[in-house]
Amino acid sequence: MNPMWAVFRRELRGYFATPLAYVFIVIFLVLAAVFTFQVGGFFERGQADLQPFFRWHPWLYLVLIPAISMRLWAEERNSGSIELLMTLPLTTWQAVLGKFLAAWAFAGVALALTFPVWITVNYLGHPDNGAILAGYVGSLLLAGGFLAIGTCLSAATRNQVVAFVTAALVGFGFLLAGFPVVLDFVRGILPQPFVDAVASLSFLTHFDAISKGVIDLKDLVYFAALIGCWLAATALVLDMKKAE
């Protein structure tokens, strides 16, 4: 077995070894339902789509994803098991990827468990299921983006609370970058190309497009690049800690 998959399996099983995983999934499902039906006005809109459902995912993930990612490395460092892991014959990349993919798979399980919403909308009307699938893909990519950030910040500390807070803060930055308020502010001090650069960094810009059912290559590239960069940063942080 590739060492990466060994790490992946161990990590994924680790999530379900504690009640944390189940608590997380329940909170995610409850909040997703509350936002969709209460805040999002799913029924009042009278439209058979999942816009009110996906719209709130960035904000749910902002708070919930750091809870998944915070333990990835901080816990290993705190318990000392990182010394064991990093002296096994595997590369830093294999360890980083294995852990990240396990966290992502876990987020994927939580997301998949929202299927009753999909059943509901199909029962009530005739939605565009292609668009809904695109929404799920977008949501999964968004979760991956948040997770990659959280992985890196978890590698930088031995304290899970610090890992949680910093991941939420940086994630918040990536969300806000697409807001008109922020963009107007940037427009006031920097030339237009910078405004575009900031806007193109935003989760919201790219997620909105996909969640409306438009899967554009540039949005996929954005998420792939974002995840790749943050994971590379994770490997870098781990190597720096090694030489510290």
Added chain:
Amino acid sequence: MIKTQNLSKRYGDVLAVDDLSFSVAPGEVLGFLGANGAGKSTTMRMIAGFLAPSAGRVSVCGHDIEHDPVAAKACVGYLPEGAPSYGEMTVAEFLDFVADVRGLAGARRAERRRFVIERLALERVANQVIETLSKGYRRRVGLAQALLHDPQVLILDEPTDGLDPNQKHEVRRLINELSKDKLVIVSTHILEEVHEVCTRAIIIASGRIVADETPVALEARSRYHHAVTLRFDRPEQFAAARTALGGLREVAAVEADDRGLRLTAIPRSGGAVLPAVSGLIAANDWDVPELHLEAGRLDEVFRTLTQSPASAGAPARGDNTP
């Protein structure tokens, strides 16, 4: 084969390991000794590839630990200090994980798994969650993990810490058994262990090697080397012997334990006192129910070497950086 060349590790202003060069060959059991904070664990972590050296090189089984870390780590079994593991896993799951990462499969995997579980007496706890186990069991799980792939090189950081005397004995026997065809590096602060398992001992102080010898040679450095200890039953003979021993030409000093009525005659360096002392006993017709010749006291050698590095010929550098 392990080779370190000018290995150094610096944490900020503190030089934890200072220019260590040594090599260890298969069949050797190297005891790594030093006071807490002397740089033992740091050195072992660099050899195992957990820490990157600030300067110098480490090669393990011919693989440079920085340029070819995976190949180097593949031939090493490492027990980190404190034997960390994944607390939420059962012993069996944990060993399976290590076997997966190390690429053990098929019949060999089953055989090695059975061997370590049996050899470290883990059968009873194989399906228990590691964090519910006692310290001794956890240490044995750590050892099992290190031995799982039958490595050529074993690096064990305080393998017997937290074990009871029977378990300690068992682990030492295991190390002796393994050392026939393997290379073992053990760090410890239990000096009797050095005598029991090591073929060679390196003492480090402030990150530098202050002694690199066989345990026997190390004991010979002791002022108690070839000293003779006598126990008396009668206080008046004890008192008389004390003066008489002090008068012997061969004796450098006499140490007395007034409550136990014991005298230790310490020879002048390189000399022997036993013939003179036994002559004295015979001449005075003392009752000596106990008499023994000492090989030397490792703890005393250890103290001399690690407390005053200057006297051992190694100036302390780095530890007094402002």
